[in-house]
Amino acid sequence: MKNDNVAIGIDIGGTKISAAVVSNGQVISEVLTYKTPDNSKDILNTILEEIESLKDQYKPKYVGIATAGTVDIDNSKVTGSTGNLPEGYNKLEFKKVIEEKLGLKTLIENDANAAAYAEFKIGSGRGHNNTIVITLGTGIGTGIIVDGKLFRGKSGAGAECGHLVINIEKKRRCTCGAWNCWEAFASGTGFAKNAKEMANEIPINERTGILKDKNPDEITTYDIIEGIKKDDPFAVKAYEYWQNLVLIGLISLANVFDPDSIILSGGMAKFINYEKLQKELEKETVVSNVKLFPAKTENYAGLIGAAFLAVEKFSG
Amino acid sequence: MKNDNVAIGIDIGGTKISAAVVSNGQVISEVLTYKTPDNSKDILNTILEEIESLKDQYKPKYVGIATAGTVDIDNSKVTGSTGNLPEGYNKLEFKKVIEEKLGLKTLIENDANAAAYAEFKIGSGRGHNNTIVITLGTGIGTGIIVDGKLFRGKSGAGAECGHLVINIEKKRRCTCGAWNCWEAFASGTGFAKNAKEMANEIPINERTGILKDKNPDEITTYDIIEGIKKDDPFAVKAYEYWQNLVLIGLISLANVFDPDSIILSGGMAKFINYEKLQKELEKETVVSNVKLFPAKTENYAGLIGAAFLAVEKFSG
Numbered sequence: 001m002k003n004d005n006v007a008i009g010i011d012i013g014g015t016k017i018s019a020a021v022v023s024n025g026q027v028i029s030e031v032l033t034y035k036t037p038d039n040s041k042d043i044l045n046t047i048l049e050e051i052e053s054l055k056d057q058y059k060p061k062y063v064g065i066a067t068a069g070t071v072d073i074d075n076s077k078v079t080g081s082t083g084n085l086p087e088g089y090n091k092l093e094f095k096k097v098i099e100e101k102l103g104l105k106t107l108i109e110n111d112a113n114a115a116a117y118a119e120f121k122i123g124s125g126r127g128h129n130n131t132i133v134i135t136l137g138t139g140i141g142t143g144i145i146v147d148g149k150l151f152r153g154k155s156g157a158g159a160e161c162g163h164l165v166i167n168i169e170k171k172r173r174c175t176c177g178a179w180n181c182w183e184a185f186a187s188g189t190g191f192a193k194n195a196k197e198m199a200n201e202i203p204i205n206e207r208t209g210i211l212k213d214k215n216p217d218e219i220t221t222y223d224i225i226e227g228i229k230k231d232d233p234f235a236v237k238a239y240e241y242w243q244n245l246v247l248i249g250l251i252s253l254a255n256v257f258d259p260d261s262i263i264l265s266g267g268m269a270k271f272i273n274y275e276k277l278q279k280e281l282e283k284e285t286v287v288s289n290v291k292l293f294p295a296k297t298e299n300y301a302g303l304i305g306a307a308f309l310a311v312e313k314f315s316g
Numbered sequence: 317m318k319n320d321n322v323a324i325g326i327d328i329g330g331t332k333i334s335a336a337v338v339s340n341g342q343v344i345s346e347v348l349t350y351k352t353p354d355n356s357k358d359i360l361n362t363i364l365e366e367i368e369s370l371k372d373q374y375k376p377k378y379v380g381i382a383t384a385g386t387v388d389i390d391n392s393k394v395t396g397s398t399g400n401l402p403e404g405y406n407k408l409e410f411k412k413v414i415e416e417k418l419g420l421k422t423l424i425e426n427d428a429n430a431a432a433y434a435e436f437k438i439g440s441g442r443g444h445n446n447t448i449v450i451t452l453g454t455g456i457g458t459g460i461i462v463d464g465k466l467f468r469g470k471s472g473a474g475a476e477c478g479h480l481v482i483n484i485e486k487k488r489r490c491t492c493g494a495w496n497c498w499e500a501f502a503s504g505t506g507f508a509k510n511a512k513e514m515a516n517e518i519p520i521n522e523r524t525g526i527l528k529d530k531n532p533d534e535i536t537t538y539d540i541i542e543g544i545k546k547d548d549p550f551a552v553k554a555y556e557y558w559q560n561l562v563l564i565g566l567i568s569l570a571n572v573f574d575p576d577s578i579i580l581s582g583g584m585a586k587f588i589n590y591e592k593l594q595k596e597l598e599k600e601t602v603v604s605n606v607k608l609f610p611a612k613t614e615n616y617a618g619l620i621g622a623a624f625l626a627v628e629k630f631s632g
Contacts, residue, residue: 130470146462153574154446157603163571165564168483168501178567178600185484248481251494255479256572258469284494287473 004315007062008054008104009303010047011111012036014068014084017043019050020300021058022307025122027300029054040088044097051102062314063098063106064306066114073156075107075313080157083175107310109150113159114305115297116143117150119263121308123296128260132253133295134161136246136268139175140183144257150309162187166248186245188221188268194245195219195238202234209234225271243273247280254281254290265295320631323378324370324420325619326363327427328352330384330400333359335366336616337374338623341438343616345370356404360413367418378630379414379422380622382430389472391423391629396473399491423626425466429475430621431613432459433466435579437624439617440609444576448569449611450477452562452584455491456499460573466625478503482564502561504537504584510561511535511554518550525550541587559589563596570597570606581611 006028010019017036021029032050037043051063069090070080076095095106109117116125116133125131129148135141140162144151152158162183163176172193174181184190199207199216207214210227211234227235250262262281264272278292297304322344326335333352337345348366353359367379385406386396392411411422425433432441432449441447445464451457456478460467468474478499479492488509490497500506515523515532523530526543527550543551566578578597580588594608613620 128470130474146467147465149463151462153603154444154576155574155604158446158572158574160571160574160602163602164480164568166481166484168487168561168564171484176602178602245484248484252480252568253572255476256474256569258471258474258476260470286476286479286492286494287469288471 004061005311006058006060007064007307007310008051008058008060009300009305009307009310010050010063010065011114011300011302011306012043012047012065012067012085013111017046017050018300018303019047019054020303021054021060022304025118025304025308027304029058031300036085038086040086040092043086043089044092044094047094048098048101051098051104055102055104060104062307062310063104064114064303064308064310065094065106065108066111066302066306067108068111070157071108071110073152073154075109075156075309077108079155105310105314107306107313109306109309110143110156111302112141113143113150113152114303114309115141115265115301116145116305117308118297118301118305119265119295120145122304123301124263124293125261130257130259131261131263132161132257132259133263133265134249134253135266136187136264136272137266138188140187140249141266146257161249161253164249164252166245182245182249186242186249190245191224191238191242191268192219192221194242195221195224198238198241199234221268239271243271243277246272247277247284250277250281250292251284254285254287258287259290261291261293263293263295265298265301269294320377321627322374322376323380323623323626324367324374324376325616325621325623325626326366326379326381327430327616327618327622328359328363328381328383328401329427333362333366334616334619335363335370336619337370337376338620341434341620341624343620345374347616352401354402356402356408359402359405360408360410363410364414364417367414367420371418371420376420378623378626379420380430380619380624380626381410381422381424382427382618382622383424384427386473387424387426389468389470391425391472391625393424395471421626421630423622423629425622425625426459426472427618428457429459429466429468430619430625431457431581431617432461432621433624434613434617434621435459435581435611436461438620439612440579441577446573446575447577447579448477448573448575449579449581450565451582452503452580452588453582454504456503456565457582462573477565477569480565480568482561498561498565502558502565506561507540507554507558507584508535508537510558511537511540514554514557515550555587559587559593562588563593563600566593566597566608567600570601570603574603575606577607577609579609579611581614581617585610
C-alpha cells in the first residue's frame with residue numbers, strides 16, 4: 001500500500017490542538033481535538049498521543065505541524081513570538097522527538113503560512129501561482145504564495161503583512177511594540193478599538209442608537225455587527241471605517257505582489273463586502289486583475305496545509 | 317570565441333538612453349548616451365543605432381533593455397505606465413525589431429527591476445538571496461529578489477512598493493491617482509512637498525533661517541540640504557520628517573519580506589543616515605537581521621542588470 005501522500009496534519013493554537021490524517025488535501029480520518037495544555041511538556045505529550053492514535057489505522061508516512069509563532073527556514077523548529085502558548089514552547093523539539101519516537105518525518109510551519117498553502121492547493125487560490133491569504137482574526141496573519149511556492153523570507157519569518165505601517169502620525173501602538181501596524185487597526189481587536197475611540201469622541205448627550213446608555217469602552221464587535229443589522233448610523237460608520245482600513249492593506253499588498261488573488265479568511269472576513277472592496281481595489285492600485293475571494297478551507301486549513309507541505313517536502 | 321555571457325545593455329529613461337556592452341557584470345565598452353528623442357519612432361532608431369555601433373567590435377549575443385514602465389511577464393514588451401516617454405512608446409516592438417533586423421535575442425525589463433538585479437549580482441546585495449532595492453528619486457522605484465530570483469508578480473507589474481499606502485486620513489494624492497502612497501511622501505518630489513507644507517504652516521513673521529523672505533512654495537530639496545549644513549532648524553526638521561517617512565516604508569517591507577538586506581539607490585539615497593535607520597529598523601520590525609546598505613552600482617545599474625537577465629534567460 002502506497003501512502004506517500006498520506007500525512008498527519010496537526011494545528012497547534014493557543015486554545016486547542018487539532019489533528020487529522022490528510023490525503024491529497026482531504027481529511028480522511030476523524031479530527032482529534034484537545035484543549036491546549038498550559039505547560040509545554042503536556043503539549044508535546046498531547047501531540048504524541050494524537051499521532052499514536054491515528055498512525056496504526058491510516059499508515060501515514062509524514063507529520064506536518066502548523067503552529068503559532070515563527071518557524072526556522074528548515075521547517076524544523078519554532079523560533080519565536082508565541083505569546084499565547086506556555087513558556088518553554090519554543091524549546092520543544094517536536095521534529096526530533098516525533099522522528100525518533102514514532103519514525104515519521106516531520107515538518108513544522110507557521111499556521112498562517114500553512115493555511116495559505118491549503119488555500120492555494122485546494123481552496124480559493126487553486127491554480128493561482130501568486131496569491132496572498134490574509135486571516136482577519138484577533139490579529140492579522142498572512143501567508144504568501146510566490147510563483148507557486150510558499151514564500152518564507154530569508155529565515156522563515158517573512159510574510160508578516162499584519163505589520164505594514166499604515167499611518168504617519170503615531171496613532172496606535174501594535175502588540176509588537178511598533179506604531180501603526182495594519183493589524184492594530186484592521187484585525188478584530190482593531191475593529192473594536194476603532195469603535196471605542198469613535199464613540200468616546202461623541203459627546204454623551206449626542207450618543208444615540210447602540211451608543212445610548214452605553215459605556216463606549218465596553219462596545220464590542222458583536223454590538224457593531226448587531227447595530228448594522230438595524231442600520232444604526234454609528235455602527236455603519238464604525239464598520240465602514242474598519243473596512244476602509246482593511247482596504248488600505250489590500251491596496252499595498254496588491255501593488256507589491258501583483259497577485260492573481262487575495263483571499264480573506266478568519267472570523268472577521270465574513271463581514272467584508274467583497275464586491276465593494278473588489279471595485280476599490282481596481283480603482284486604487286497600479287496593478288490589474290487582482291481578484292478578492294473569501295477562503296474556502298477555513299476550519300482545517302492549518303493542518304491540511306501542513307500535511308501538504310510535509311508530503312511535498314519528504315516524498316520528493 | 318565564446319561570447320555567451322556578453323550582451324548589450326540598454327537603459328531607456330525619460331531624459332537619456334544609454335547603451336554599453338556588458339560581460340559578467342562588467343561594462344567592457346564605452347557607454348553610448350543619447351538624449352531621449354521626443355517621438356517613439358526615433359527612440360527605436362536610436363537604439364538600433366546604438367546596437368549597430370557596438371555589435372561588430374564586441375560580438376554580443378544578446379540585448380537586455382531596461383525601460384521605464386511596466387513590462388509583460390515574458391519580458392517581451394512594454395505594457396504600461398510610461399508617463400515620461402512619448403506617445404506610442406508602449407507600442408514599440410523592440411524585441412521583434414531587434415531580433416529580426418540584427419539577429420540578437422532581446423529581453424526587456426522594467427528599469428527598477430533591472431537595477432535591483434544588478435545590485436543583487438554585483439552590488440551591495442551580492443550573495444543575498446532575498447533583497448530589496450529601492451530607488452529614491454523623483455519617484456520611488458523598487459525591485460525585489462526572492463530566493464535568488466527577480467520577483468515579477470503574475471503579470472510582470474509587481475514590486476510597486478512606491479505604492480504602499482502609508483496614511484489613513486486622505487492626506488496627499490499620488491501621481492497614480494490613489495491616496496497616500498509612500499512615493500508621494502518619501503521620494504525626492506515628496507521631500508520638497510513635505511517641506512513646502514511645513515513651511516506654509518509657519519506664520520510669516522515666525523519664518524527664520526532658510527525660510528526668511530522666502531515663498532514657501534518655492535522651497536527646493538536643494539534649499540533644505542544646504543540648510544542642514546548650516547544646522548538650520550527648519551531644514552533639520554523637514555529632513556528628519558522625510559527620513560521618518562522613508563523609514564515607514566522600510567519597516568513594512570522588512571516585515572513582509574524578511575530580506576537579508578534593503579539597498580537604497582537614487583539621488584535621495586545619499587541623504588540617508590544609514591546608521592540611524594538601521595537601528596530604527598531593528599527596533600521597529602518583527603524580523604531580525606535586515607541590513608540596510610547604499611547601492612554600489614548606481615550609474616549603470618539598469619543596463620548592467622538588463623544585460624545579466626538577457627544572458628541568464630537566453631544562454632540557459
